[in-house]
Amino acid sequence: MAVDLLAFGPHPDDVELGAGGTLAKMARRGLQVGIVDLTRGEMGSNGTPEERVREAEEAARILGCAWRRNLGLPDRGLRADPEQVRAAVTVIREACPQVVLLPYWQDRHPDHGAACRLLEEALHSAGLRRYETGQAPWRPAKTLYYFINDATEPSFLVDITEVRAQKIESVFAYRSQFGSSGTETRLNRAYGLPHLVEQRDAYFGARAGVACAEGFLAKDPPLRQHLLEW
Numbered sequence: 714m715a716v717d718l719l720a721f722g723p724h725p726d727d728v729e730l731g732a733g734g735t736l737a738k739m740a741r742r743g744l745q746v747g748i749v750d751l752t753r754g755e756m757g758s759n760g761t762p763e764e765r766v767r768e769a770e771e772a773a774r775i776l777g778c779a780w781r782r783n784l785g786l787p788d789r790g791l792r793a794d795p796e797q798v799r800a801a802v803t804v805i806r807e808a809c810p811q812v813v814l815l816p817y818w819q820d821r822h823p824d825h826g827a828a829c830r831l832l833e834e835a836l837h838s839a840g841l842r843r844y845e846t847g848q849a850p851w852r853p854a855k856t857l858y859y860f861i862n863d864a865t866e867p868s869f870l871v872d873i874t875e876v877r878a879q880k881i882e883s884v885f886a887y888r889s890q891f892g893s894s895g896t897e898t899r900l901n902r903a904y905g906l907p908h909l910v911e912q913r914d915a916y917f918g919a920r921a922g923v924a925c926a927e928g929f930l931a932k933d934p935p936l937r938q939h940l941l942e943w
């Protein structure tokens with residue numbers, strides 16, 4: 714169950730959009746990568762919860778993740794309430810990650826910001842000896858934030874050029890969301906969210922002189938040990 718890197722998504726597909734390339738690259742480098750989806754996305758306009766869980770499993774396999782879990786919290790009902798925080802604390806203490814990835818706290822979808830606040834509460838409580846779940850306390854070394862819909866100036870970029878095809882394949886594994894059938898949404902319309910994400914990855918990549926990159930935020934500035942190693 715223990716992983717190096719644990720990525721949390723409010724809905725199945727959010728992690729792929731914001732950090733799928735980075736997860737695939739780290740898995741290729743031999744890191745153990747886990748994904749936790751908070752909800753089944755049951756309020757989405759297209760797809761059933763069962764379809765989305767199957768699609769999520771396929772996407773995790775494409776990215777090379779060790780495992781993926783769904784906490785089954787209510788879609789459109791994410792809150793930093795004690796019960797939901799406890800569910801997230803339990804999985805953090807089981808997975809003992811070195812690094813966690815959370816959705817950026819500002820996003821047009823209110824669930825994404827709510828997920829961030831809930832998970833920040835959980836990360837704090839997970840490190841407290843007196844917060845009882847019958848498990849040892851755990852505090853990851855680093856918390857990083859990835860972008861879903863909205864983005865800002867990132868703290869750093871990860872070059873995902875070598876795994877670009879894997880990222881796209883993992884996103885389009887969500888046929889119920891990004892396929893052309895069903896109700897038209899921001900996700901499946903022409904030039905919808907996958908287009909935005911591809912353009913953003915290309916823009917961040919161009920800023921660093923590579924084909925594509927994912928941007929991340931850290932609340933503390935990343936510490937460097939050497940000025941000649943970039």
Ligand SMILES: [Zn+2]
Nearest residue numbers: 723724727822
């Ligand atoms: Zn979402």
